[in-house]
Amino acid sequence: MLTSGVVLLHDNARLYMSTAPLIQYPVLKIRLPDIKRIVQRRFLLRQVGLEIYCESNSQVTHLYLSLKSEAERDALYQGLLDQPSVHLENTEQEMMTLQWQNGVLSNYDYLLYLNSMADRTFSDLTQYPVFPWVIQDYSSLKLNLDDSKSYRDLSKPIGALNEVRLARLKERCEEMSPPKFLYGSHYSAPGFVLFYLVRKYPHYMLCLQNGRFDHPDRMFNSVPDVWKNVMTNMSDFKEVIPAFYDTEGVGDFLVNTYGINFGYRHDGTKNGDVQLPPWATGPQDFVKKLRDALESDHVSNMLHHWIDLIFGYKQTGSEAKKADNLFYYLCYEGAVDLDSIHDLNQRHALEVQIMEFGQIPKQIFTLPHPQRRTGIPALMPTGGDGSAASSEMDERSTLQERVHSVSCFPVWHSFSTLKNIAPFQTHKEAVTAVAVAGNKQFVVSVGQDSLLKMYSISEKRQVRSVTLSSMALSSCIIMPDDKSLIIGSWDNNIILYNMEFGREMDSVRGHEDAVSCLAWGNKNQILVSGSWDCSVRVWQGMAEGRRIKPSSSLIAQFDHDAHISCLSVTR
Template structure:
């Protein structure tokens, strides 16, 4: 049996296909040699006859061009099983099955259809209904067709024979549409505990039912479809027979119910990648620029199945004339901080003149950077049938087609109504630039200079379509683009997308392009509403806004791997407990390693020294009668200990004596930090003050060596430091959940960041511009100091009491239950969880020389862990 040539793309966008009939078509009343066997397709706006023989074209008869549709009697029979259709004009498609512009025949013609099995009277009733609908304005026409469709839906019964298991019970059914570019397939959706089924109304689909196992589902997204929150897009794993489906429901309520059923099913295991996690992975270089942009497009409701919201990518190369592409030169690249319309100062000046003369709501650009026509402008060679569908069977004028990359870029820079960006196909190395090639050998016509429209003319630096997209992809992943891509994200998906910031950035489009600017449900005039819908669909839509603060910039490694996202440090440690040390009578609050000795302090007021070689305690001293909170080495043999009696004690481990003690705060000393480079001791207290001491270790000189003090409202819970080249900053975490950043040299507050809602329990520096903070209520947060914005937040456990970093990307978190969690902050993933202690972990210390981890706990013990890199 021949494969059908008919597809929904031969209809107008959004047109509905109902059913088809086996019949014989003739252009005269009686049988002649020109009669053709085939099938007649009944659609909402047209009749399409598909001949059995491929040499004959498909005939399309628009209802609006029909003057007569009626049954007639044949000479040989009194039976009325023939329908006459009289049209003023008609079109022919796919003659000899060659994809080409439709042939329009502008003359009256009578077509006769003799039905093989169906009743002509019954068919006539449906055709005349649709004929009457064709005389109405578009809104009334759509309403009448929807009524016909609903009537058919109520008569349709979901066929359980097609289900995988006859014992399956249907949880719920919905009337839905399966969406693909420019096409909507009506049908019934049925959900069972194990499967999703879609049964189309018509037989145009390849199979009578589409089946998707819930256990194969991996990602599910709520989508905005045709301006309404009714879409649902589902992606499955590779083993699924159906890897993807895009559905549109009757209402947002029905969509949300289906989403909830799928999401809560015990058989569904979704891959949950949160935007903060993905952003952090991109910032670390784990995720490529290409993949990150695809992810953002997906989150912003952009899908390749919806041409009105197709994924949008930036122009990144500005040089289309050189013989060689110089990736080291900034002149090679487009300025990513500006929208396309603002790249040319002369054009921008003219646009601004017009803008200032407008009445509100003003707009700077009269066309959008992404719309169905613009998408197909780029992809007409790959998807010619889409363009024929969108443009009523015609291609664009040869001179207006995508003929040359250089010409299109220049036009986007100079033309007063052309501001389009790119589509992902420009950077898709797997497809090898197939969209640039006239792969179907279509006759697109000739340009004004007589040249034939064929493959796209590439810049001199590209030897082939594959080479072109490979170099564009290298450019997208290059150091220059990585350095500035966040600025383009701000324009398209971020805080410069709308409002005052958009005005400042010259990034203002027509108000109907923005989500939420027009509430269609409040427009009751059908004609006004339809006109607005058409305008928005054709003009383009701004993506859903994902960020309301400046987007973080990418952290550039010293060596960039342009086409690989596998060059990151996927570090993980295997942990083996070497020793458990139990010396204290109360909770151990802090412990560290110095060579072969372990030094610890406790709430019992004692400092203990344990020799790892001799496996025994070698020093023990009662420093005070109150608990000790922390300890750090300030010299090869001198340890500083902070106490609840407001003092800092200096103890010489070698000679076993207290060198000095001094009153450091007006309340308990809560934390200490030693800066070996500058020979400074930083202390934090419950009095809300951070102090920096310079003469530590010189007997009697500590108090005189007070170098700086910084006041805070809340108690100081943790201190840290960072170097910005030669500038030293002191960081303080407080009981108010805030992080303060002080410039040590000027003594000025650089920034105060509200990160947590409870006590900050730890601060670790990942790099110069990024810190990890933890809080008492179990929050883990990554904050970018460049934009003063938290880029990642995660509820890790009920309480995090301590945190430590290995100096690169591995983080350890100590919990109130004694659990020790290991995280890789490059891949942003928890690697493992160890039940290290029986009670709260007070401190974690990483000793780089010995590659050991020292943990101290309320269970009165210290544990030494050997760390081995997992291969």
């Protein structure tokens, strides 16, 4: 539902919104210190939306605004950012992607985050969060999550899963005049969202359809039937919504809780609760098993392909065409400039079409999305009691609150939680590398002043300073025994230093130019070095602090077209 109003940003640290008199609260007041997130949104394919999230104890916890123009939206956005009393949470996209890659963030929460980044929100049915079908077996008595045949192919859009149907769609597309498209229906639209949620939010469906429900045979009656239709129908390509994987919601959208009379189907059966697959004992079990499937290694290995299709580089252009991912042109941002259309009837017709047909999410990635690492312990709950899940139509909790710090993999949400316990300002030039001993007793640093320095954490003082080269030192690694140190130098050398005896044990010419970085592979006991000579070299036999012998220690070399700046060895 849309309502008109006036927004006022006041210098008394408050934001006021005056709405139509028929609304329950004609004046909304928000304390600026209560604002935690402000997100610029797209509304009807125009950059005019602004979503504001506040503290849970605020009078208004959430507000979605659509302004007249992008300039007005940006002015309000900047005005809020300029207020000294506004302190926003920080969520860096790169950090979230890395956390997801390393198992800190679940697939469910990462998809919610990507939807939010792509201007899809629970507050806008025209741009509701979209999730993939991940299971294709809805007929077996038992769901086998260890069998790859149970899963849908996430590298293809939903419309391309059935090759026979796809061939017919392509044939139809070739016969079209430009602009051509494969799919005449979208994977997410207001009607599809309420199709799934009609039992939970029947009043929204009544608003959408002028006070009546859809024909009983066209309603969401059976999960297996919907999947069958999505796989075979020439005009049905819808994906699903977060509720299918929200274990906190316990599948309440599948139950006719209010006992509404939705009518009778053609076979005489009454429309009540949604029919589930044979392998589900009930709504809660259905959602739990789907969530387990979403968090499985199989889906984790393939999910980046689906992200490329929906949010990434396969969303538009030639890559979309190659991936059979072409939709009607009005689904894409920039296809039509509503502000340039002065005929009110024509503009209204386009707005209705954009609103009801479906909108392609805002593109987040222009390069292939990285794959999630699997085979490492899960650091986030995947479902059941205490799972991190969002309820439909209500984003009271932010993703930041649900990405917890884990003892073996600390995650910092802001620098406000960090405390400086001991500063050491003893280098004369730039510090190029630091390393912390495994026993957490001391810190080692090297710098462009050619110095190696060692600090005691418990004593909070420097305990050693050594000149190791006539040129800058670039990198350092403390060996697992906490006694040996390997150092890279701009004089092309790799230095082995014994911290127990305080002396250099060995030095070898490791590269033809400056050694720029080092990395240690603890599992295979290998040293990897990078250099300005554009090469990466892999060494062995230094785990016990033995001398470096290039003839026997060097086991591999890889060449780049530019200087090596950083190295990392996977676990």
